[in-house]
Amino acid sequence: MTLSIETIDFHGIEALRLNGPRGSSATISRLGGQVLSWVTPDGRERLYLSERAVFDGSVAIRGGIPVCFPQFAGLGKLPKHGFLRTRMWSVVARRSGEDYALVTLGIADDEETRKLWPHAFKAEITLMLEVDRIDLEFSVENTGNAPFDFTGALHSYLRVVQVEDVALEGLRGHDYRDATAGDRIVRETGTELIVEGEVDRVYHDVRRPQLLKAGNLSLGIQSQGFPDVVVWNPWVDKCAALADMPADGWRHMLCIEAACARQPVVLPPGEEWYGRQTLVAV
Numbered sequence: 001m002t003l004s005i006e007t008i009d010f011h012g013i014e015a016l017r018l019n020g021p022r023g024s025s026a027t028i029s030r031l032g033g034q035v036l037s038w039v040t041p042d043g044r045e046r047l048y049l050s051e052r053a054v055f056d057g058s059v060a061i062r063g064g065i066p067v068c069f070p071q072f073a074g075l076g077k078l079p080k081h082g083f084l085r086t087r088m089w090s091v092v093a094r095r096s097g098e099d100y101a102l103v104t105l106g107i108a109d110d111e112e113t114r115k116l117w118p119h120a121f122k123a124e125i126t127l128m129l130e131v132d133r134i135d136l137e138f139s140v141e142n143t144g145n146a147p148f149d150f151t152g153a154l155h156s157y158l159r160v161v162q163v164e165d166v167a168l169e170g171l172r173g174h175d176y177r178d179a180t181a182g183d184r185i186v187r188e189t190g191t192e193l194i195v196e197g198e199v200d201r202v203y204h205d206v207r208r209p210q211l212l213k214a215g216n217l218s219l220g221i222q223s224q225g226f227p228d229v230v231v232w233n234p235w236v237d238k239c240a241a242l243a244d245m246p247a248d249g250w251r252h253m254l255c256i257e258a259a260c261a262r263q264p265v266v267l268p269p270g271e272e273w274y275g276r277q278t279l280v281a282v
Helices: 111-116 235-240
Strands: 004-010 013-019 025-029 034-039 090-096 101-108 121-129 133-142 148-154 157-159 167-169 175-178 184-187 192-194 199-203 210-213 219-224 228-233 253-267 272-281
Touching: 004 025, 004 090, 004 101, 013 090, 013 101, 025 101, 025 121, 034 133, 133 148, 133 253, 148 272, 199 253, 210 253, 253 272
Parallel strands: none
Antiparallel strands: 004 013, 013 025, 025 034, 090 101, 101 121, 121 133, 133 272, 148 253, 157 253, 167 192, 167 210, 175 184, 175 199, 199 228, 210 219, 219 272, 228 253
């Protein structure tokens, strides 16, 4: 039986729901090109979406998997995490087979983006859903006649029952920039990362997959094309300062992001760049 893809209303915005094998599903919004939900066959939601998220485009949707481009965080003069998170994307492709469903959304530069960032580009996000995994691929094409550079990320908010009870493997031996310690560069010496307070780290040149050990919600995480892994949890005080997060939201999420943060990607005219993150229920 071929799987289905349907257009739905999600908190007043247009989204596409991919109905996958054995009751799995994933939802991607045209606003921001953002994955908002991923449900595995056990009926468990694997992404964190804030119950206070705003869906009117005035700010980015808090949760899911936002697309950060052409700037990661505050590493430049653009708005934090760039400008794609609050813009409408177009549906480029949708297809499904017996064991997968796939949607591609696209966006290109226009008069508004060129006021902020004077470059011609085309970007696409492709979401593929299989029985126990999602693959998210982000591509950028330089459609202008001069090179440009960018930083960016797939800013994945992963849902956990209690963040204090999870452990993240796969980062030992890597250097990271610690934003909670004045951007000091630190070498990771532990075999597991345990969250016991605010975490805001960019791990550099990560080539191994990670394992989020979280009981029956454990996930395997792998990226291609993105050299950095960002790990973020705002903890109590910073979460309380976020208007679009509930006071206890920090406890139920951990961001593990595929990123190009330390070294910008330089893209010559006519060239295309790809990056991917894969999440697998284990």
